[in-house]
Structure formats: C-alpha cells, structure tokens
C-alpha cells in the first residue's frame with residue numbers, strides 16, 4: 446500500500462463530544478430530503494465490500510449480520526456494497542444481474558429495517574467493471590498471451606511465430622520491454638486490463654448500447670427487493686468512472702470533451718429513472734478528482750455533478766482517486782488493485798501521511814462541487830467522505846458547505862454505534878478508527894473484512910460469526926448503553 450514520502454504520523458482526535466441536548470440541536474442529527482426519501486439524520490455509511498457473499502454472488506447470513514450491525518447504530522442511510530449488475534462470475538461480490546438474486550436481497554433489506562427500527566434508509570450501489578487479468582509469469586506471457594506482430598518480428602529478426610517467441614524469451618528484460626508496445630508491456634508487468642477506449646473489442650464498443658438497460662434492469666430488481674434507493678457507481682476504477690475520466694478518448698461521441706464523457710452516465714441515469722418508481726431515490730457516487738496524471742480534475746467533477754443534478758439525480762456522493770493507472774505492480778499470479786497507488790491513498794488515506802494529513806482530503810473539492818450545483822440553482826444534496834471520525838469534523842463540514850450529508854466508512858466499521866453514541870451524549874464511548882487500513886488490506890486480498898480494534902474480542906473458534914480462518918469475529922461487539 447502506498448505511503449506518502451513525508452511519513453508524518455497523524456492520530457485521530459475525538460475533539461469535544463456534544464451532550465445529548467447539544468446533539469439534538471446539531472446539524473448532523475437534523476433530517477434532510479433525499480429526493481422522495483427523508484433521512485432522519487445526515488449520517489451515511491458509504492459502500493464497503495466486506496467479502497461475505499457466496500462465490501455465486503448471493504446474500505449470506507454473514508452479509509445480513511454485517512449490515513444489520515451497521516443498522517443498529519441507526520445512521521440516516523447505509524449503502525450496500527458495490528453489487529454487480531451482470532450475471533457473470535465475479536467471486537464473492539454481491540450480484541443483482543438476475544431475478545434469482547431478489548429474495549436474498551429482500552432478506553437483507555428486511556434485516557436492516559428491523560435492526561434500525563425502520564429509521565435507516567437503505568440504498569444499494571450498482572457497479573459495472575471491465576476485465577482485469579492476473580499478472581502472468583514472463584514465460585507464460587510470451588508463450589500464451591502475446592499476439593505476435595510485425596513489431597516483434599522486426600525486433601527479433603525472426604518470421605516464424607515460435608521463433609519470435611523464443612527470441613523474445615531469450616532477451617534481457619530491458620530489450621524485451623523495448624520490443625513490446627506500452628499496452629503489451631503493461632500486460633506483462635501488471636496483467637492485462639481492459640479499458641473503455643478499447644473500442645476495437647466489440648463488447649467495449651457497444652457499452653453505450655448495453656449499459657443503460659443493464660443498470661435499469663438491476664435497479665428494477667433492487668426496487669423489487671425493497672431498497673429505498675440506488676447509488677450508481679460512477680467512481681474509482683470501474684466502467685462508468687472510466688467514461689467520465691479525462692483519459693477517455695473514445696471517438697464515438699462518448700469520449701473526449703466533458704459533454705461527451707458525461708453522456709453515457711446521463712443515459713444510464715435516465716434509463717434507471719424511467720424503470721423505477723418515483724418513490725426510489727436515485728443518485729451516484731463519483732470522483733471529486735481522479736488524482737492521476739491526465740485524469741479528471743475538480744473542474745470536470747463540478748461540471749458533471751451540475752449535469753447530474755440538472756438531470757434530476759437525488760444526491761451526488763463524492764469520493765476521490767482509487768484508480769488502476771497508478772496502482773502498484775502486483776505479484777505474479779495476482780491482479781492489480783486500484784487502491785495501492787497514490788490515487789488509492791487519496792481514496793482511503795491512512796495515518797502515515799503527508800502535510801495535508803488523512804482527514805478531510807476531499808473537503809475543498811467537495812465545497813467547489815457543491816457550490817457548482819448550487820450555482821446551477823439546484824439543492825441536490827452532496828454526500829462527502831474521507832477521514833471523518835468525530836462530531837466536530839462532521840458538524841464543521843455541514844456548516845462550511847463541504848457536505849449536506851457526512852459519510853464515514855472506516856469510522857463506522859471501527860464503531861457501528863458511533864452515531865447513536867454521539868446522539869445519546871455518549872461520545873466518550875466512541876471507538877475511534879486509527880486509519881491503519883488493516884481492513885483495507887483484508888479487502889485487497891478479498892478476505893472477510895473486519896476491524897483490528899474489535900476482531901479479536903471474545904473470539905471463539907468455529908462459533909457462528911467467526912471468520913473462515915477461525916481467528917476473527919465478523920461483526921463488532923454489541924454496545925450496552
């Protein structure tokens with residue numbers, strides 16, 4: 446995982462916790478309309494993949510327990526993890542690409558309603574992603590994956606494919622790299638990764654034709670399962686964010702200028718909106734900044750967010766970074782992971798940081814984006830995440846126009862009751878996230894995500910609610926008032 450060179454250590458501070466009376470009058474605990482929904486408070490648990498679904502993408506009891514535990518803290522809203530809109534194998538990631546997933550998701554909705562006493566609104570994040578392969582061994586790449594071209598023939602002086610491969614295999618790394626195109630080199634050193642600009646591949650060329658329907662059908666299933674809202678995943682390293690990115694140079698009217706890059710995300714939104722009832726909130730998660738060379742800037746994001754608001758989205762949730770372009774080189778046999786490079790650090794900053802520190806790195810960009818929405822004459826709520834871990838910070842974000850809703854991912858994982866504790870005047874009982882990114886390390890390995898602050902408390906091997914390795918509890922201990 447990337448660490449900024451300065452290596453300045455930051456510790457989370459509790460700040461001053463409010464009394465129950467102060468909390469009752471706080472902005473954070475005041476209601477807000479989210480399109481057709483009313484949030485009872487402006488607290489939001491953003492999407493976090495906990496790796497608890499079956500290999501077929503079905504809801505398990507562990508998935509239900511995980512979200513029910515967050516619901517006990519009674520935040521204004523919880524967003525269920527990135528859930529695949531296609532019916533294709535994707536490991537233990539939740540899926541919603543077929544009607545057979547509806548009953549499991551309906552049980553999840555029911556469990557959250559019950560655990561929050563009906564207070565927490567439940568949204569689901571819908572994701573599409575492109576193919577990424579594991580980094581191959583050098584020999585396997587040259588023997589099996591490389592398509593021999595005239596460039597390789599010229600570099601080796603051989604004409605027969607087998608002789609070209611053998612000559613490339615005999616080259617020192619430096620010469621081999623020079624003989625490959627940049628994309629081939631990337632496939633060798635990081636593993637092959639599809640991009641939205643690969644329009645020579647028919648299934649990539651036709652993304653604008655297929656994605657609106659895929660997202661809309663998934664949204665209809667989410668409504669059938671009882672969700673209150675949809676969050677379209679337009680952030681991080683995935684298909685829709687790649688359409689928005691300034692790195693999208695597609696020449697078919699869906700790339701290049703900002704107006705073209707936002708076209709498919711708007712078409713997807715409109716298809717979803719048309720397919721679901723007006724009772725459902727529909728918004729998106731997007732990047733305030735790509736945080737990679739040549740990627741989209743905050744000015745791009747302000748333009749996109751205003752367009753989304755104008756189109757009628759009920760909220761815009763802001764993340765940052767989390768891209769493949771600067772991800773660390775994976776080991777042979779492993780796939781690149783978008784949260785390992787500098788842009789990944791921007792997404793989930795840890796306690797070893799640069800002078801800016803890990804808390805609130807998205808606030809300035811969020812204020813600019815929110816101001817652009819307001820300048821367009823719209824009141825669309827902005828959800829802002831990034832290092833939030835205490836009441837004072839959350840309240841200041843609302844006061845300073847950096848957010849209408851405060852999202853906290855890792856702090857909510859460290860203590861799912863933190864909203865309730867603060868609201869009841871028990872702020873001093875909040876377990877503060879240390880921003881160690883232990884949880885993110887588990888996520889990266891697709892292991893069941895837990896928090897190091899509580900996952901060893903009272904663990905009994907083989908007891909229900911214990912991780913597959915028998916060493917960690919899967920949900921936070923219960924808080925007794």
Ligand SMILES: Cc1cc2nc3c(=O)[nH]c(=O)nc-3n(C[C@H](O)[C@H](O)[C@H](O)COP(=O)(O)O)c2cc1C
Nearest residue numbers: 491492493494526527792830831832853854855888
């Ligand atoms: C374990 C883990 C899984 C995550 N999964 C998702 C996800 O599925 N979708 C998403 O948009 N963000 C995901 N994120 C990013 C968080 O939603 C959030 O943007 C990020 O952690 C920064 O917020 P924080 O500082 O409050 O943790 C994940 C974060 C963690 C730690």
Ligand code: SF4
Nearest residue numbers: 878879881882884896
């Ligand atoms: S493991 Fe726990 S303390 Fe560490 S970053 Fe994750 S939530 Fe915070």
